[in-house]
Amino acid sequence: MTTTIDTPAAPLEAASGAEACCTLSAGPIDSVDAERLASMLKALSDPTRLRLLSHVAAQGCNSVCACDLTEPLGISQPTVSHHMKKLVEAGLLTREQRGRWAHYSVVPAAFAELRAFLDLA
């Protein structure tokens, strides 16, 4: 971790082993990218939102009705709506109204971008 040998950054494929160097695939990021990533990470920096997101994402390709998110988390419908709005505004979820209920799906490209940034180790 603290060696100072000047090895080149390993390619992504070689970096997945336990012995591999830490490497950031894209190198230093600029301030525009940093602002966009930070806004997504800020929306994720809440434990209730992470649990809601994990319930939506666990449905794979299926969207999830807001009505099915209150019971597993033990939170009220207004609280669900508040947190889901933050995730939609950050571009992490999409929202579709179907009659009385909103339905949510993950935005794969947003998570791909976060993963690409976090692709250390």
Place this chain on the structure above:
Amino acid sequence: MTTTIDTPAAPLEAASGAEACCTLSAGPIDSVDAERLASMLKALSDPTRLRLLSHVAAQGCNSVCACDLTEPLGISQPTVSHHMKKLVEAGLLTREQRGRWAHYSVVPAAFAELRAFLDLA
């Protein structure tokens, strides 16, 4: 994105293609994991910290001297120290004092955990 066909979640390997379903590898997370992940994500939800982190991570296995982080970002040494402290406290970086200067390295396991959670798409 909004189909309601009840397909099982695809395994991780099969989920990397452009046509793949969104899938969260670990399924719904509990409140303990959510708290820990949220605290790491909160430390990352600042554009200056993301840029600092990207400079450290770009050095691969090498640690980075705090003295080398002021110029590329155009920020003061106290500002560097403030932000680096938040990243160390969140378990994302390690800090080693060498004489006058602190040196920082990424913690691969922390990023592996974040990536595992964000493994959607």
